[in-house]
Every structure is written in C-alpha cells, then in structure tokens.
Amino acid sequence: MDCFDFLPDPIIIDIFNAVSDVKTLTCCRAVSRRFNALVPHADALLLRVDRVLPESDPDSLLLSFFRNLLNSVHHFLSPHPAPVPPNYPTRVLRGFARIRDLEIELPSGDLRLEKGTVVKYRAVFGERLRSCVILGFRHWHGAGEAQDGFVEELKERVAWIVSALVGASARHHYVASQVAREHRGLARLAVRDRDGEGEVVMDELGLREAAAAAAGSHGEGPGTLAVPTLRMSMRHERTVEIAGGGGGARLEGPMLVVVRPDEDDDAAEEDDAELALEAFGSGAHGEVVRALLKSGSYLMEMNSF
C-alpha cells in the first residue's frame, strides 16, 4: 500500500470516485488514516440496496412495496438515528461529505409481468415527470403464430405502459425525491435496478426544480402519487426479427412509447428518436429500438389515473 503514499490527494479521490461502490469505499476507510480522511470527499457514489424490509400487511402490492423501499432507503439516508436496528447501511451514506452524483441500485425490478414479457423504461423527472421512454415486447415462444386480436394487443400494451408509468412514478416519489430532499448538493440522481428493468433519472435541472418545489411545500411525507395528463407517441410492430448476439431472435408485439407531460407543444419527431436512443440505443435492445423508430407513430393521451 506504500504506492498510494506517492499519490496526491485529488488523485486518490478520483480513484475513490472510480470505485464508486459505497460499501467498498467504507471498507477503504479502514486502510489508513489518510484514506479515512479522503473517502468522505468522494462524491460519485453507487449505493447497492441488498434487500427491502418485509411488510406485514400489503394493500396495494406495488405501493406497499415502495413504502417498504422508502423505509429501507430512509434507514440508509436519515441523518437522525431513528429507532431502527443498527445495520451498517444506516451509517454508510452519512460518512460522505457532499454527494454530487448518486446511483441507487435496487435489488430487482418491480413490475409484475407475464412470463416472457419484457418491459423497460427510462424516466426523467424534475418535480414531476418530464419524459419517459418505454420499450415492451414478448419473447416468441416458438409455438406457432400468436394471432391476438387488435384490441387484445392494445389492451396489453396499455397495461405495459401503465405499469411502467406507475413503477417510474413510485420510484421517483418514494425514493428519488426523498433522497433529493436530503442531499441538496446532488447534481445527478439515478435509481435503477439489478434486473435492468427501469431507470429513474433526475438531472441537475430536475433536481433544482424539485428543490424549489419542496421549499414551497415544506417537505410533506409521501402522500398519494400524482400523475399528470400525459401525451404519448407509440410505435409498434406485429413482430420484429433482430440479429442480436447468439443467432437472432424474434420478438412479438414490440412497442416503443415516448411519454411526455401534456404541456409543451414543441416536441418534434426528432426528439422522440433522441430520447429513445439515449435510453436504449446503446444497450442490448438498441436494434429493436432502431427498427421501431422506422415505423410510423400513433399519438395517445392519457389522463391522470
């Protein structure tokens, strides 16, 4: 470990930012007095949530799930030693002076979907939803043609969209905005999960917006979720064949939806493509997204639910 002695402090902090993982960094504090002094200055962190505390009495499955999640995350983040069992995560985030970039990784996705169905989303929030890109499809079972009626397919798609929006809103309401309230120095906050199902992002602008709104409302606890009127553009195909790694695959009923609040009218077609590619372009589903972007889009409007 003598090698570290020759490195100046800012480089050690850069290394800690590259490590990012909160648990590893907390271990690093035990290495030396110097590390202990420098770890709190790391400001780009990744907090992996291992599990969510179980709840005794679930009313709405999804909302109670998030209430549990809030309890867990609050244990991590609350500056006041609440009457909770002294698990180390409580103290872990407290050890950092000023967090600028925080990623929270939840253990799993929250949407309860049929087997073989994949729904993914990326939602950007300020004080409320600013945009959301949803990608959904079913893996082909290989058992002949699935000729669902048009209405059935549409119902299924709407269910996907609603689940994704509720999931994103709940994550934002119960996790992201609470964290943003406690850590004012944040410039970026992302809440994602290990299954890669959804990502809720608050960028600098969004965080400022949320802080301003919170100042006005005196930080009430989580009440009901409010989802504003939304405008969405949907692109879908019957099936899509993709090359992909491992010999290709066929996806049933793929759909790409770009959701925005029904406020500004200047959202052009190009912005949809930008958002969609930003969300999924570089990942495993880039091909599907690009294929879907080629087809025409339908506009829908959804009122609060």
Next chain:
Amino acid sequence: MASSRKITLRSSDGESFEVEEAVAVESQTIKHMIEDDCADNAIPLPNVTSKILAKVIEYCKKHVDASKAEDRVNDEDLKAWDAAFIKVDQVDQATLFDLILAANYLNIKSLLDLTCQTVADMIKGNLFPVRNEWLNFTFSIANRELVLVCLTEWVAHRRLFCS
C-alpha cells in the same frame, strides 16, 4: 494539415525521445510548453523516468493513430488495446502508480482516467493487501465484514479518527 514537427522529450534519467508534435500534445502540459515557445530544444521532464515515458509515448501514439482517418480504429478495439496495455502493469504495481503520476504531471486525462479506473477495479477486486495502522497486521479486504463492524463502531465513537 499541420506539419508533423518532431519534438524531443528528455526523461529524468537523461534519455531523449523524439515524437511527432501531434503525439506530444496529447499531454496538455507539453502542449502549453510548446505554445509558450519553450520547446526549441528538448523538453525536460524531470518527473518522468525513461521507462515510464516510453510507455506514455506508446499510449499517446496509439490514441493519436486511432483517431486518424486512415487508420480509424473503432472504440471497442481501442478499449481492448487499453485493457491489454494496462494489464501488463497490474503485475507490476509500481509501474502502474508511476503511470498515474506521469499522467497527472503531463496532464493526459484519458491515461489518468484509465489508470485510476484500473486501480479502482483492483480495490474492488480485493487485489491489495491491507495493512491497518493501528491493529498492525495484514489481511485482505475479503475480511470486509469484520473491518466494517469495527469501523462503524470507531466512526461512531470517533475515538481513533481524530484529525
């Protein structure tokens, strides 16, 4: 097209390296020296040995070549090259840390990011033996649970961590 002027760099142990200007200015430090007209003779780099300077030049050359239109290398291949370049030094930690210092002194951001990320990955992968100042024995970071329990108690009571 800029002329490919040759710049001479002299390491701390007196060895001279001649490189194209495009490669040399990957280093912001050298770039400023050239702009300030200090580069007529060899540029002395008293903080960098010849061994390390050779590696730095190899890195810069590859990255300059990679972005030239003729030899266009795609991002994945370049990343693979970077991984192989730095892997050699994982065996020799001293060289890795010397590279960090050189990249910092010469202000080559991409090399600094690469080397820092490598060290970070080694920390995450428990590749450093840990010597605790107070307890005075060596143990690997695989014992992190024990460390963490002790640590949180110390932090909470602030007994040993006074500035």
